[in-house]
Amino acid sequence: MTTVPQPRPEDGNSLKPGCIPAVEVKDLSLVFQTADAPVHALSHVDLTIEKGEFVSFIGPSGCGKTTLLRVIADLQQATGGTIEVNGTSPQAARLDRAYGYVFQSPALFPWRTVERNITLPLEIMGLTKTEQKARAKRVLELVNLSGFARKFPWQLSGGMQQRVSIARALSFDPNLLLMDEPFGALDEIIRDHLNEQLLDLWRRTEKTLVFVTHSIPEAVFLSTKIVVMSPRPGRIIDIIESSLPRDRTLDIRETPEFAEIAHRVREGLKAGHSYDDH
Amino acid sequence: MTTTSAIFAFPADLIRRAARGTALPVATILLLALTLWYAGTVFLNAAVVTDQYQRDRKTSWTTEEFIADTMSMERPVLPAPHQVAAELEKSIFGVRLTSKRNLLYHAWVTFSAAFLGFGFGNLLGIALAIAIVHLKSLERALLPWVIASQTVPTLAIAPMIIVVLGSIGFVGLLPKALISTYLCFFPVTIGMVKGLSSPEPIQLDLLRTYSASEVQTLRYLRLPASLSFLFPSMKVAVALAIVGAIVGELPTGAQAGLGARLLAGSYYGQTVQIWSALVAASVLSGASVGLIDLGERWLDRRLGGQR
Ligand SMILES: Nc1ncnc2c1ncn2[C@@H]1O[C@H](COP(=O)(O)OP(=O)(O)OP(=O)(O)O)[C@@H](O)[C@H]1O
Numbered sequence: 001m002t003t004v005p006q007p008r009p010e011d012g013n014s015l016k017p018g019c020i021p022a023v024e025v026k027d028l029s030l031v032f033q034t035a036d037a038p039v040h041a042l043s044h045v046d047l048t049i050e051k052g053e054f055v056s057f058i059g060p061s062g063c064g065k066t067t068l069l070r071v072i073a074d075l076q077q078a079t080g081g082t083i084e085v086n087g088t089s090p091q092a093a094r095l096d097r098a099y100g101y102v103f104q105s106p107a108l109f110p111w112r113t114v115e116r117n118i119t120l121p122l123e124i125m126g127l128t129k130t131e132q133k134a135r136a137k138r139v140l141e142l143v144n145l146s147g148f149a150r151k152f153p154w155q156l157s158g159g160m161q162q163r164v165s166i167a168r169a170l171s172f173d174p175n176l177l178l179m180d181e182p183f184g185a186l187d188e189i190i191r192d193h194l195n196e197q198l199l200d201l202w203r204r205t206e207k208t209l210v211f212v213t214h215s216i217p218e219a220v221f222l223s224t225k226i227v228v229m230s231p232r233p234g235r236i237i238d239i240i241e242s243s244l245p246r247d248r249t250l251d252i253r254e255t256p257e258f259a260e261i262a263h264r265v266r267e268g269l270k271a272g273h274s275y276d277d278h
Numbered sequence: 279m280t281t282t283s284a285i286f287a288f289p290a291d292l293i294r295r296a297a298r299g300t301a302l303p304v305a306t307i308l309l310l311a312l313t314l315w316y317a318g319t320v321f322l323n324a325a326v327v328t329d330q331y332q333r334d335r336k337t338s339w340t341t342e343e344f345i346a347d348t349m350s351m352e353r354p355v356l357p358a359p360h361q362v363a364a365e366l367e368k369s370i371f372g373v374r375l376t377s378k379r380n381l382l383y384h385a386w387v388t389f390s391a392a393f394l395g396f397g398f399g400n401l402l403g404i405a406l407a408i409a410i411v412h413l414k415s416l417e418r419a420l421l422p423w424v425i426a427s428q429t430v431p432t433l434a435i436a437p438m439i440i441v442v443l444g445s446i447g448f449v450g451l452l453p454k455a456l457i458s459t460y461l462c463f464f465p466v467t468i469g470m471v472k473g474l475s476s477p478e479p480i481q482l483d484l485l486r487t488y489s490a491s492e493v494q495t496l497r498y499l500r501l502p503a504s505l506s507f508l509f510p511s512m513k514v515a516v517a518l519a520i521v522g523a524i525v526g527e528l529p530t531g532a533q534a535g536l537g538a539r540l541l542a543g544s545y546y547g548q549t550v551q552i553w554s555a556l557v558a559a560s561v562l563s564g565a566s567v568g569l570i571d572l573g574e575r576w577l578d579r580r581l582g583g584q585r
């Protein structure tokens with residue numbers, strides 16, 4: 001993975017205004033033409049994600065979180081508006097292998113061991129066997145699955161499979177990580193642990209993270225920016241810049257600041273729902 | 279042919295099945311088939327034996343005598359299993375292995391043509407399937423021809439292939455193998471088109487995020503996903519390949535091979551020889567299917583199958 005445009009040293013702080021944003025979405029719309037009525041999955045979405053930000057999408061089921069992530073990843077094409085990823089088209093960014101994507105379900109290949117599932121992107125990108133092994137070992141440690149390298153996916157629980165898929169996305173060290181409810185299937189303890197790991201990874205590497213979740217505490221704990229969405233048509237109803245410091249531990253969840261942000265997210269979600277009732 | 283090939287299934291497979299406690303059903307079916315066969319022998323040969331008795335002006339006989347006579351004719355309508363077994367023993371162990379009178383020699387001749395044809399058929403079938411899956415336009419252009427090719431009776435096309443190839447100097451193994459190919463590429467194509475299209479959208483999306491090329495998608499996703507479709511197709515194909523090789527031996531004047539034995543047997547009314555050649559063909563098919571089954575299980579274990 002050498003093709004990813006790295007922020008050059010002279011750029012200094014990548015959060016500095018004027019730097020090319022990781023994702024820039026303007027007036028984006030996406031309509032699915034289905035057999036009966038067209039589905040407005042996204043409607044007039046405006047969003048800028050700076051490099052190094054941790055952005056969460058939160059909203060009720062069906063509000064277009066996955067769709068927006070897929071548009072960023074060039075897995076789906078918008079029907080209106082513009083979108084740029086790293087200052088280029090999503091397609092160019094995809095061809096550049098600029099992002100790692102964690103799907104809502106693990107999408108492991110059943111005929112490959114855990115280790116070989118993780119090395120899949122590395123094989124495709126042509127890394128040496130030793131490098132592949134080393135990286136697989138490292139990311140497996142990161143998701144606490146060191147002992148499972150030689151197991152096959154069906155021998156793992158659903159949550160473990162999801163962790164393998166996270167390890168797979170981390171293995172090729174992309175600068176932009178798109179994660180679709182990666183921790184949805186995990187228990188509270190492991191979820192906390194992985195939240196901390198992810199936060200730590202993000203701080204150390206200055207990666208840009210785009211993260212879909214249904215959990216308000218998770219969104220508030222992780223994010224520098226929380227995007228609250230609402231369905232029918234899928235749109236953004238609030239963007240909350242977090243006032244929490246970048247360096248945080250799980251204890252921060254007990255602070256009044258945390259509660260305040262969580263409250264605002266909840267109010268946003270409620271507003272989206274009441275709109276729905278009309 | 280399928281019942282006989284089940285009866286003469288590959289020994290390793292039989293042993294495994296016995297270990298898994300399925301020996302009883304297998305033995306029951308075997309016994310039932312043998313009983314039916316013996317009953318058929320008596321029933322079908324009865325008329326001939328009666329004729330013979332009339333010619334010999336034989337007026338009284340016991341039931342045992344009659345039944346014994348239906349099972350010991352030189353040219354029965356349907357030979358009894360033990361007659362076929364005796365003929366098999368005589369023609370396998372009674373003559374040198376390299377002799378043209380040894381059944382194993384003929385089985386080998388047929389098998390080598392079938393095997394070569396099976397190899398070609400798989401290559402052709404897989405290549406066609408890859409083309410069809412990747413070029414949507416080919417699906418409409420190619421598939422009708424692939425299907426039409428199988429509606430032509432093999433017996434009609436076999437002599438033409440033999441004659442045409444013979445006229446340009448190809449004789450012996452190759453023309454027969456090509457007839458096998460013609461028959462057995464079809465199930466492989468159909469199975470592989472299904473198998474190569476079997477990956478889920480999310481798996482294809484995953485490779486898209488790695489901007490994997492079509493060739494990489496084929497290698498890392500489509501081909502491994504298609505294996506569970508390939509093996510059942512191969513089992514059908516290998517049986518067809520043997521049929522193809524046998525049919526290919528009929529129009530050549532029948533010098534060697536199981537087809538030759540069938541033809542020679544019917545020239546001279548040697549029904550016992552015909553039946554022993556049929557049994558040999560069934561055993562050959564059964565063993566080939568068994569081998570492919572073993573290969574499937576081996577690969578399945580290597581690729582993390584849950585069995
Ligand atoms: N391929 C498709 N064809 C038609 N409609 C679709 C398609 N994909 C998504 N939709 C519709 O678009 C809307 C948004 O779907 P999306 O998957 O983005 O929701 P989501 O916010 O990710 O929901 P969840 O939290 O349940 O994952 C839904 O109404 C869904 O029915």
Ligand SMILES: [Mg+2]
Pocket residue numbers: 065066067104180
């Ligand atoms: Mg979703």
